[in-house]
Amino acid sequence: MTVHHPQSPQFFLTSPSPCPYLPGRAERKVFTHLTGERAPALLDLLSQGGFRRSQNIAYRPACERCRACISVRILTDEFRPGKSFRRILNRNEDLVSFERNAEPTSEQYSLFRSYIDDRHLTGGMSEMSVLDYAMMVEDSQVETRVIEYRRRVPGAVGAEAETGELIAVALSDVMSDGLSMVYSFFEPDAAERSLGTYMILDHIERALNMGLPYLYLGYWVEGSPKMNYKIRFQPQEHLMPKGWERYRG
Known part of the structure; x- marks a missing residue:
């Protein structure tokens, strides 16, 4: 039996909707609420996992057959x-x-x-x-x-x-x-x-x-011209399956 701590965040999945970046594809997002005094620490933690904030919601893409959205962060002391x-x-x-x-x-x-x-x-x-x-x-x-x-x-x-x-x-x-x-x-x-x-x-x-x-610059979407500008800011790291890695494209 799984026991949830009363203050543990609950995650939800949106229904599919048209992707705003890649025509012909659908997007889904996983999200949770950022509320109370734990919100800053939770956002810090979730940002390490590629989440973004919109109002009191933290979200990230959770598309079934697409991994084009990649979290990007610039290394400020090396730029x-x-x-x-x-x-x-x-x-x-x-x-x-x-x-x-x-x-x-x-x-x-x-x-x-x-x-x-x-x-x-x-x-x-x-x-x-x-x-x-x-x-x-x-x-x-x-x-x-x-x-x-x-x-x-x-x-x-x-x-x-x-x-x-x-x-x-x-x-x-x-x-x-x-x-x-x-x-x-x-x-x-x-x-x-x-x-x-x-x-x-x-x-x-x-x-x-x-x-x-x-x-943190949000998501770079390979194949989306409107997102190409983010690659110009080097050096930067991308969130990959094994964690944050320096981009060498």
Whole structure:
């Protein structure tokens, strides 16, 4: 007879649904709830096994005939930006970042809405209301931060420096061994800035300054063009059947 500890997490399996990354395939996920004071430690443990967080849910793919989704984490202390990355950093020197508590604002939602309408109008997040957005930001039982990226106001100091135009936002978790980028969005009309890449570069530096060895980027899906950007950040580790291994592709 199996005995479950009253505080042990229970895991559930979703029904099959169309895969958002590989056409013609179906996806399933295994998930559990992150609640109470044990949530941070549980997320740390589950992240080692390839789980991701969405609000108070930790999940990972559990597809029957496909293993294309591979968890990726960057080794922050070994990362060195190459020429293309340095160009992106230089291109965004006029931006300044501010770390906030996980609290939504109407300004954030306006930018989020512009991003979704331009990039993911047919995706699962296309119908998110301002209340849905607030839940995405606030509904966390772990240490979560909102990083705002704004245009620098020339000569501004203190609170005035935080009034520049909001151009990008990242929702990130702080774990015991790294930062985990939960979701990010940015001004869709600023393609020349490569803001998605810029935020990853900024988070690598943030994790390094915090003494954290990893930046968790979620899943790389081999064969999905929209996920190819994650492979550019080297060195990195992939979660394989025998554990985390350095990627040598």
